[in-house]
Amino acid sequence: MTTTPDPVAAVRAWEYVIVGAGSAGAVTAARLAARDSGNVLLLEAGCDQPRPRDRAHPLADASRLVLAGYNWDYRANLRTSGRLEDLLARGRAGGPGAAGAAGTGAGGGRAAARALWERFPYQLGKVVGGGSAVNGAIALRGLPRDFAAWEAHGNPDWSWERVLPFYKDIENDADFPGHLHGDSGPLPIRRTPREKVHELDAAFWEECNRQGVADLPDLNSGEEAGVGPIPGNSVDGERVDAATAFLADSRGLPNLRLRTGARVTRVLFEKNRAVGVEAELDGRLTTIRARHVVLSAGAVGTPVVLQRSGVGDAGLLRALGIAPVVDLPGVGRNLVDHPSVVIWSRPADGVCTPGLPWRQVAARMSSGYDGEVDVQVGLLNNVESHTVPGFVDRLGWPLVVGISVMLMRPRSRGRVFLDSADPHAAPVIELGLGTDAEDVERLCHGVRRAWSFLRSPGLASRLTRTQFWSDRTIASEGVVRSGVRHIMNPGWHAAGSCRMGPGTDPWAVADQEGRVHGTENLRIADASLFPAIPSAPTNLTTLMLAEKLARSMKE
Ligand SMILES: Cc1cc2nc3c(=O)[nH]c(=O)nc-3n(C[C@H](O)[C@H](O)[C@H](O)COP(=O)(O)OP(=O)(O)OC[C@H]3O[C@@H](n4cnc5c(N)ncnc54)[C@H](O)[C@@H]3O)c2cc1C
Incomplete structure (x- = not known):
């Protein structure tokens, strides 16, 4: 039987192959293709979005997250196990089979009855638009101090002054046109006016003011404490993801090809020069x-x-039987996400309605651990309880309201790695939340602060019950600490696992233009490059990063 080769494999050599059509991939492909810079192939493992897109389609509906249907079915260990160390020991001892089976380390081998924290649903986006197509459409920038940290990691091109023009280039901020904001970029940014926020958000806002948290009408400027409307990339309740904002207008370009159902298994090298990729196109392995x-x-x-391609910690690669191309121990290390604690309550009848906005107001403030502005607090409103991973629904509450405390700059780090060379093996994701004791302490303080908001008359009168927490549990330091450790969850803001920095940094994977150290013609452009997680959800910063990197690729 003869088979016709896939048209994308029949091209002798693409100028650019971009792996992943998520937030960063959509921007990169659109920007490269818009310059007449040769033919660009964008490969996406997931499917395309329906076009035209119905307003009621889950990918369009910004009132909720999309956690099924357009997602990777990953499970994350919220802590760490000894599994990676087992593999590294095996690699040092001489390769596959040199030591016991992987997964025998602390916490690694207990297959049965794993707690939620060991297999937390980590449903990253698997669709054109990636995370931006399934996320909460919160469009918060990082703070100037975040980029001081990027600079301190040896990336002088990523100071606040140097990134601000790229935030502005991508934004169309209708509320604050002016020198700090862009008003003609592809991504619409909108806020709910105070008089239109939901009664629960209004009560939260008022209580913030009463407790001395000042109004901050524009959370995308400055870095001081304050409360205000959340900037979002949705218009009239419709999510405007990266595919819609950046890719839609480029799809017709003759030099851009988008291929969905294309899962890249590895980068192909001649010595250390990338010369293409191997991908499964609708299940068929293709070069x-x-x-x-x-x-x-x-x-x-x-x-x-990268690990599957032989770029990573040589010890790990040897343990897996993968021939190392470049020994880069930082690949997969420094993984970071924002840990949050959510206190869930049941609203009084008639207060909440499914389909109404779920995030409208946020406050950044000090948890009280020290003077630092270190937590973002806000309500998760109008939430249907079946959409919350791990919600103990024995209580039978169909609708819930959460007050969420998100740690803005966690110190804890995790890792992501392969434990098998099988191209279909799922990655091991260990988020390491709370491995740094200070993170736990800051969250404990933040939870007490959130409790004081929840107990205010404006909120308490609209809520009937609260899950787990009470005045008594909050008064006990031990209970709060243990509660925080067990309830803390990630924000699906994975970042930092291939951090950028100079070659002198042993954990850096790419330079500040995204070029992978020790290789040629291979770059990274996505949230894995972040040397430190921004103090806010990560999408807008990922889009900004891709915009800036695409510019440098074009020069
Ligand atoms: C449920 C959820 C809620 C979130 N809420 C918010 C929010 O409200 N605000 C905010 O700012 N941020 C939010 N985030 C985070 C934000 O969306 C991400 O930080 C951002 O999308 C990361 O962009 P990226 O380009 O690095 O990766 P992604 O957008 O994840 O893109 C990666 C793409 O690559 C594809 N891919 C992966 N492996 C392969 C392969 N081997 N071959 C081919 N294709 C592949 C994936 O399918 C995906 O489309 C949320 C994320 C999630 C998942």
Whole structure:
């Protein structure tokens, strides 16, 4: 039987192959293709979005997250196990089979009855638009101090002054046109006016003011404490994801090809020069040649593709039987996400309605651990309880309201790695939340602060019951600490697993233009590059990063 080769494999060599059509991949592909810079192939493991897109379609509905249907079915260990160390020991001892089976370390081998924290649903986006197509459409920038940290990691091109023009280039901020904001970029940014916020959000806002948290009408400027409307990339309740904002207008370009159902298994090298990728196209293994390969597979996908290609910790690669191309121990390390604690309550009848906005107001403030502005607090409103992972629904509450405390700059770090060379093996994701004791202490203080908001008359009168927490549990330091450790969850803001920095940094994977150390013609452009997680959800910063990197690729 003869089979016709897939058209994308029949091209002799693409100028650029971009792996992953998520937030960063959509921007990178659109920007590269808009310049007449040769042919660009964008490969996405997931499916395309329906076009035209119905307003009621889950990918369009910004009132809720999309956690099924357009997602990777990953499970994350919220802590760490000894599994990676087992593999590294095996690699040092001489390769596959040299030591016991992987997964025998602390916490690694207990297959049965694993607690939620060991297999937390970590449903990153698997669709054109990636995370931006399934997320909460919160469009908060990082703070100037975050980029001081990026600079301190040896990336002088990423100071606040140097990133601000790129935030502005991507934004169309209708509320604050002016020198600090863009008003003609592809991404619409809107806030709910105070008089239109939901009664629960209004009560939260008032209580913030009463407790001395000042109004901050524009949370995308400055870095001081304050409360205000959340900037969002949705218009009239419709999510405007990266595919809609950046890719839609480029789809017709003759030099851009989007191929969905294309899961890249590895980068192909001649010595250390990337010459293409191997991908499963609708399940069929295919070789695609390219002069430049850009990995935009996200903070889980990118390190895993690198490891499978022989770029990573040589000890790990040897343990898996993968021939090392470049020994880069930082690949998959420094994984970080924002830990949050959510206190769930049942609203009084008639207060909440499914389909109404779920995030409208946020406050950044000090938890009280020290003077630092270290937590973001806000309500998760109008939430249907079946959409909350791990919600103990014995209580039978169909609708819930959460007050969420998110740690803005966690110190804890996790890792993502392969424990098998099988191209279909799922990555091991260990988020390491709370491995740094200070993170736990800050969250404990933040939870007490959130409790004081919840007990205010404006909120308490609209809520009937609260899950787990009470005045008594909050008064006990031990209970709060143990509660925080057990309830803390990630924000699906995976970042940092291939951090950028100079070659002198042993944990850096790419330079500040995204070029993978020790290789040629191979770049990264996605949230895995973040040297430190921004103090806010990560999408807007990922889009800004891709905009800036695409500019440098074009020069
Ligand atoms: C449920 C959820 C809620 C969130 N809420 C918010 C929010 O409200 N605000 C905010 O700012 N941020 C939010 N985030 C985070 C934000 O969306 C991400 O930080 C951002 O999308 C990361 O962009 P990226 O380009 O690095 O990766 P992604 O957008 O994840 O893109 C990676 C793409 O690569 C594809 N891919 C992966 N591996 C392969 C492979 N081997 N071959 C081919 N394709 C591959 C994936 O399918 C995906 O489409 C949320 C994320 C999730 C998942």
